[in-house]
Amino acid sequence: MKMVTGIGILLAFYGVGVLASEWLHIPLPGNLVGMLLLTIGLVTGWIRMEWVEKASMFLIRHMMLFFVPIIVGVATYLNLFAQAPWPIALSLIVGPLLVMLVTGRVVQSYLHRQQQKTEAAAVEERRTLDA
Amino acid sequence: MLSQWLAILVTLAGYRGALLVNARFPRLQPIIVAVVLVWLIWWAASDDWEAFSDGGKWISFWLGPATVALAVPLAKQIREFAHIWRGVLLGVCAGCAVAIASVYAIHWCFGTDDLLLRSMLSKSVTTPIALELAASIGGVPALAAFFTALTGMVGVMIARPVLKWGRITDDWAIGIAVGTSAHAIGTASLNRISPVQTAASSVAMIVAGVVTSLYLIPFSY
Secondary structure (H helix, E strand, C coil), rough: CCCHHHHHHHHHHHHHHHHHHHHCCCCHHHHHHHHHHHHHHHHHHCCCCCHHHHHHHHHHHHHHHHHHHHHHHHHHHHHHHCCCCHHHHHHHHHHHHHHHHHHHHHHHHHHHHHHHHHHHHHHHHHHHHHH | CCCHHHHHHHHHHHHHHHHHHHHHHCCCHHHEEEEEEEEHHHHHHCCCCCHHHHHHHHHCCCHHHHHHHCCCHHHHHHHHHHHHHHHHHHHHHHHHHHHHHHHHHHHHHHCCCHHHHHCCCCCCHHHHHHHHHHHHHCCCCHEEEHHHHHHHHHHHHHHHHHHHHHCCCHHHHHHHHHHHHHHHHHHHHHHCCHHHHHHHHHHHHHHHHHHHHHHHHHHHC
């Protein structure tokens, strides 16, 4: 039963997200608007975590499955590669590689710096307490 | 009608098969195995891709509610996120700039077709946004969908070695890096590993969509 209500809530938020994005001309697709709305609902406690948790975990666990038809359908365009094989292949590989490295390094060094700062603050605090 | 049901069955069977393969060979990414299996079965059985996409719609519809469901890991991590949002924003802004610059640089070196460039610029954001963006900067949405899907697949394939090589080990850094470079396909591939990475990746996917839209404004003229 929990599963069915959970799926129902998710579908409702998806529907509201799609309508909101269309009517209010929000520059985000409906599914992302729905995700943001549900996040707000969960954080404010308006939607209880246990109502949607089980259904959400189920859908997220199988999210890959939902991509399969899209990717397979798009595979019919593969002959496009013949048009400019090297540039296309190169940007498909180099792009994600660089993006992943740069993004990961930036976030990680930020986290490290922040961690050092909190540690330094803790040491400082201890010193003032001792004194 | 029958072929729609067949498409659904073949997709489910391919996915099931991919999970079985993944249990035996954990290094093979299940999403890639599933796509190859389904493609091969359908190609051998009917080769009617219009019928396949008619049936496949019933499965891909669930991407909508599944994306909404990402709110659950996100809400659980919201406190942590509020603490580090500056670093996340910085990382995503840098990553999206690199994504656009790399496409542009390769286009400039090889002198490829302008239409191709405009269909590729949005390839690292989530598919629905990529389609809109491609249309607004004069690209072909179908082509953009193709490049976006391939980018996601490549991102999933290279993630492990690249993250290891770059010594990116923190859960938030991994999630943001994969979400920025391989959008929802990357996010989907993380969810079996860690809820923190899934949450981080969902955040990155949203922020990357917004940031890339802003970056591409000059291209719409």
